[in-house]
Amino acid sequence: MNKHIISLLLENESGALSRVAGLFSARAYNIESLSVAPTDDATLSRMTIVTSGTDQIVEQIQKQLNKLVDVVKLVDLTESEHIERELMLAKVEAVGDARDEVKRLVDIFNGKVVDVTDTTYTVEITDTGEKLDSFITSLSSIKIHEVVRSGAIGISSGDKILAV
């Protein structure tokens, strides 16, 4: 069961998102995150799906996605060098010693404190999904009120381009 980041260009049409989401649920494929937004070309959306499965299942996922008429192009970013980013906003308790501790951790993870109250910090961190996981782990005893994650987006390294 390996993690794969699949990046798609699909027609920016109503229903395209539900075709992809429906495919994953109908065929019982894992979906860890899905993020989608229009691109510089208004007719196209770029979607990033983080999924996991055996090689055979991931091959099927790619083939089934390619079969959808709305899918224009597809690449499995994890097959080669790539850049992965995910944005996280987290609201954590910040009282007493925790106030300094949270700030220190945020600095280590190259994050920012973007909102402050007497008792809370809202922090913003952008990194790979794994790094965001470890930030949460490293908070250990500090109380987390809320976590919001964007799901991963990604792009190939170097001059490889996913375009029409």
Next chain:
Amino acid sequence: MELTGAEIVVQSLIEEGVEHLFGYPGGAVLHIYDAIHQQEQLQHILVRHEQAATHAADGYARSTGKPGVVLVTSGPGATNAVTGIATAYMDSIPMVVLTGQVPRPLIGNDAFQEVDSVGITRPVVKHNFLVEDVKDLATTIKKAFYVATTGRPGPVVVDIPKDITAHKTEFSYPREINIRSYHPTTKGHTGQIKKAYELILEAKKPMIYTGGGVILSNASEELVKFTQLLGAPITNTLMGLGAYPASDKQFVGMLGMHGTYEANMGMHNCDVLIAIGARFDDRVTGNLEKFCPDARIVHVDIDPASISKNVKVDVPIVGDVKDVVTELNKLIEASDQRLDSAALSTWWQQIEEWRAQDCLKFNRDTGTIKPQFVVEQLHQVTEGNAFVTSDVGQHQMFAAQYYGFNKPRRWINSGGLGTMGFGLPAAMGVKIAHPDEQVACITGEGSIQMCIQELSTCLQYNTPVKIINLNNGFLGMVRQWQEFFYDRRYASSYVDALPDFVALAEAYGHVGIRIEKPEDVRQAIEDAFGKYKDRTVFLDFIIDREENVYPMIPAGAGLNEMILV
């Protein structure tokens, strides 16, 4: 010229060469029906239930190769059509279904007869569209036909809001269409074809296994040539019957759960498996762990997603079956090299030993009508040339096992979805496409009641099909499984309070005949196709109540673990 959306629908269908349209009117499609009413090129067949419209269009498509076309209203019209759409989807049948929708300003308001048709049909269509502007209507219909009929075919739904059918715009039907995200591969990769050819020639125990893809691709002739050039045994799936003539000695019968012993043993023991237009369905493979343990596999299919889905193959070839098999034939013919003849002859000896088991034998002297006997007699009377539709269950398996199809597109059944109620409307669709051909619907007393209202349509459009009702008073296949696996606890498999089918047929204006003795079977079938040639005939055969379909591979077993009689 400016046309209304409704007129555009009709003109677009005419431009596509559509002659028959199966449907049922309702509020959201009244403008379209009005436009149909004002022309004569396009004939509309009024069914009695929308499910039947899709099955009739499906039978029409399977028997002709042309797309079936359906028109239904919004809401329940669309939901009733879903079973037929799913049936076509599972068997890759080209179909275009036009569904009416409530006017755009009402969409999302829970309006009368509103349902999210695009959402409901999404998992069972190749693609679907909601038309949002009358200017897009003609192009969308063009796209729908293009997607439905190219690549791996399938049903496409076009949902048309009522207000759009009233709006006017300039009509010009596009000659060509290009969808940037849709380019099915039809030409097989030359290198892969060469690899397959080389692997095939290494075979000592080859087996050709072909499915519905050969029929969809109209590649029967090429397949026959390929098989005969190789001299190898060939088996067809339920969907592939007729692609290779059943009367030829190289044909070892259908494979799978109710396939022949020789076909399944041949599969299990082969060293090279040549799979063409087949998708390794669970009813074919049995237990995947035990499937073809010694075989290297070539798989030809137009759908890349069908390749290595259930069974990992050695030489995949994505492409249209007709193109790929033609290329393989060219390679074989260009060289003197053939299969090792000594090995092939030993392999055939083994297959003949399996065939000698005569796994389709049945007891003919019971005094009751055997369903197998009825199918055999139907074959004889129609000389194996009839179009035969079926429903789902024991009768379907008996038809597949005993009719012996020699031509493609003659055997019409719901293989993938297994839809009861398919047979009668499908037969109607076939008869409308082929008015001069013999059409029979082999069914059971359970299945026939799922779309029996179509007897009324048969009268209206004079589609004299012959209904072969194998009536055992049980939901036979359910009962068979309950006998084998549930200690004969026949939960809800007994069809109590059956109607008098003869009286029912007569009430619908047809001929009904009840047959209770084996010696009357032949005459009844002859009368149906002779004396009552121009009538729809309902032959109600009271058959052996607890006959089972043999041979059988129990669920979870391998192809070499068949239950014989």
